[in-house]
Amino acid sequence: MAKDTLDLLRSLLIEVGCNLLPEIEDLLSGRLSVDAVPETRRFLALQSFGVWHQLVAIAMEYEGAQYRRREERAGRAMIGTFADVMRRAEAHGIGQEAVKAALSRLQVQPTMTAHPTETKRVTVLEIHRRIYRRLTELRTRDWTPDEVRTLTAALRAEVEVLWLTGELRLEKPSVAQEIDWGIHFFDEVLYEALPTVVNNLGQALQHSYGVDAPETCLSFASWIGGDRDGNPFVTANVTRAALKRYRESALASYRPILGRLAADLSIGVSVVSFSPAFRTALEELLAQCGDERLEIERRNAGEPFRQYAAALACRLEATIAADRGEARPAAPFVRAAELLRLVQALRQALEEIGAPAVAKRKVLPLERRLRIFGFHTVALDIRQNATVVNRCLAEILSALEGAPVAADGSPAWLDRLTAALRGPAPELSGLTLSDETRDLVALFQLVAEARRHDPAAIGAFILSMTTSAADLIAVYLLSEWCSGGLSNITAPLPIVPLFETIDDLRAAHDILDAIFSNRIVRRLLREAGDRQEVMLGYSDSNKDGGFFTSNWELAKAQVALKRVGRKHRIDVSFFHGRGGSVSRGGAPAGRAIAAQPNGTVEGRMRVTEQGEIVSAKFANRGTALTMLERLVGAVLDHTLQPPDTARPDEIGEDKEAFEALSGLSQVKYLDLVRMPGFIDYFNEASPVEELSLLKIGSRPARRFGSAPQNLSDLRAIPWVFAWSQNRHMLTGWYGIGTALSSFTGVRGESGRALLKKMYGTSPLFRLIIDEAEKLLFQCDLTIGRLYADLVSDPQTADTVFRQIEAEARLTEEMILFLTEEDRLAWRFPEFRARADGMRAQMDGLHRLQVDLLHKVRASRESDAARPEDVDALLMTIHVISGGLGWTG
Secondary structure: OOHHHHHHHHHHHHHHHOOOOOOHHHHHHOOOOHHHOOHHHHHHHHHHHHHHHHHHHHHHHHHHHHHHHHHHHOOOOOOOOHHHHHHHHHHOOOOHHHHHHHHHHOEEEEEEEOOOOOOOOHHHHHHHHHHHHHHHHHHOOOOOHHHHHHHHHHHHHHHHHHHHOOOOOOOOOOHHHHHHHHHHHHHHHHHHHHHHHHHHHHHHHHHHHOOOOOOOOEOOEEOOOOEOOOOOOOOHHHHHHHHHHHHHHHHHHHHHHHHHHHHHOOOOOOOOOOOHHHHHHHHHHHHOOHHHHHHHHHHOOOOHHHHHHHHHHHHHHHHHHHHOOOOOOOOOOOOHHHHHHHHHHHHHHHHHOOOHHHHHHHHHHHHHHHHHHOOOOOEEEEEEEHHHHHHHHHHHHHHHHOOOOOOOOOHHHHHHHHHHHHOOOOOOOOOOOOHHHHHHHHHHHHHHHHHHHOHHHEEEEEEEOOOOHHHHHHHHHHHHHHOOOHHHOOOOOOEEEEEOOHHHHHHHHHHHHHHHOOHHHHHHHHHOOOEEEEEEEHHHHHHHHOHHHHHHHHHHHHHHHHHHHHHOOOEEEEEEEOOOOHHHOOOOHHHHHHOOOOOOOOOEEEEEEEOHHHHHHHOOHHHHHHHHHHHHHHHHHHHOOOOOOOOHHHOHHHHHHHHHHHHHHHHHHHHHHOOOOHHHHHHHOOOHHHHOOOOOOOOOOOOOOOOOOOHHHOOHHHHHHHHHHOOOOHHHOOOHHHHHHHHHHHHHHHHHHHHHHHHHHOHHHHHHHHHHHHHHHHOOHHHHHHHHOOOOOHHHHHHHHHHHHHHHHHHHHHHHHHHOOOOOOOOOHHHHHHHHHHHHHHHHHHHHHHHHHHHHHHHHHOOOOOHHHHHHHHHHHHHHHHHHOOOO
């Protein structure tokens, strides 16, 4: 990162902060530790670090954008860009027909979630964007000295606003606020960015292969407003409001575009002649504007294209008004497809009169936007836990049959559900049901209603913790019963199993085989195009079996599921439930996709974008374009690989080595987490309990219960978040050292040679080792020992900590053996430099956090915790996560 950019931002922060915090310069330079600041200014000291970490992230984003610009100007294709993908495809002799075949399948769908890992409010995100823009404006042109002073003053003002803006949320966000948070990124960046990415892909394809990009290869989905797994605040009414809000946003986004078209298309009848077909289309469109037609014609006399665009705008306003229950003279659009057809006609008419550049520059982007976003913005997924679905269905069956019915997962339960699915749908309206079950019925009724109105508005039903075929049949049955029959809808609701634990990943093949063998489900899948999406959980599988085993089991599950799909002639695709941290699958997208088993991508991929990752990727246009290009490019690149060619890690001795390493790693990991006193160690040696006080998400931190007594009580995000706060970081490396060491201990020199070969040839093995290396570099057990001392039982603290410490040393030794380096992270200079630059600040923050944990926990027992101590503790959590660059 360019030092002068950081120096500029640091100097501005010192200028704006020195009046309230005289120590700010010494704090930012590392000459003074935060725990040495007087208590009266302690919170401000923490705030200075929080703001500084945000400015560092902005500087990194800016410098990354400038580097990409320099490379592009020099004619070099950066790794992961469309130009790079095309270059490598040509180099490997991939022909036009193969490219066309890959493009025909290309469907990439990032999926936004509101998982509670984003600690920044929309207000702060907007300030970030303004700072980024001011910085870009200042640094990317040759200004006069007076202009530099003026622009620097403007940048300083934005830094000052950030400094004086509260870091922490005062209240937990509501679901409605989370929906607005997500829509914020569409309003500011994504509505424009996605059509641009499609356009850029088309240009790269035309240049190399003379083919066009599929217009709908990239779209967005969302869980915000539809994810009710463990979140009681997401009700059917909340989901209805979410659908309405997404529609409102999409409709409003077309207003300025149509307004610009009405202003720009000043082509008159005195200059060109218009085809009879266009005149007819214009007449029909104007006729639908009612009394407003006369004003449109008067204001745009002799300018048919302006009249056409103004008429479109008029009908759009009528659509927006109709949604509010208001009447307008013009006819509203019933479907987005109607507006899309009219915009296509406008583009074609411009091309016919010899204005193709105008059509391409001014109308085609709107056409692309309509194809991608329609009137719905995102496809809203619905997620619920299988336990809840089965419990509610059992209650409905009990009410219908007048006798208790238990959802026990037995063969008899499966037979009962299958038989019910064959029969007619019963009347549910007169049943006496619990609030939970009534809301689930209302949800399925809403989904059916929404899909009839706009099939693109609803994505899929994600069934979390799927453990059997009966779990999936239960969702099909509820969907059928609550929707008035699937025949009333264009296609059945996609039901997506989410396999999360190691056991469920291993059983996924049999579950899908059973569901595909069910004749009724098979018919429904045929109506849906013989496609089945499967979601893979990176978070819980990591918590369940450790980092190495999770990655290997996820890879194996994909291969097995594709195999069962081929057996039943069903196209299985995958939805990757990745988080922001390495422990939850948050590796760089290009490398992560490249490491997927061959033949498992095949053009279709969904991936979650969670919490702080959403703002990191999509807050600014340039970064969003880059991230989306890398995602689509990686999927296309993987798809262009011959599907019948197995990689070394999928066959032979490499596969056997993976199995052995996974088993060894899992045993070591389970030995730790099942150790007597381990859960007590986790609860006391980390701020996991205090994390629940952060106001960063509407969803509770735990699915069930209060204090976690075992791993299943705790969600994966706090699990990872807490281990990062105490700098153990064990969720991203623990068990790998023992696995590698034991493997080489048994196999000797041949084993060492095999591991080194795998590190050079296996994308998956290299990804695991590289990401574990980064996490181990961020691990600091000198700091970790301070947290261990918080544990009330010294023997438990010492036993657990010594085991973690020994495994850390062994893992470092084995990683350095593989990488042939002397120290960790030397191969990642920017990553290392950022961590080293933060080290002195972070050490002080951790010492202060440990001290505050002592105070708050001691005073909590007497119910006398000081609010200023609690606020400072929460601020340390926030600032430490900012310094690390991720939360959960």
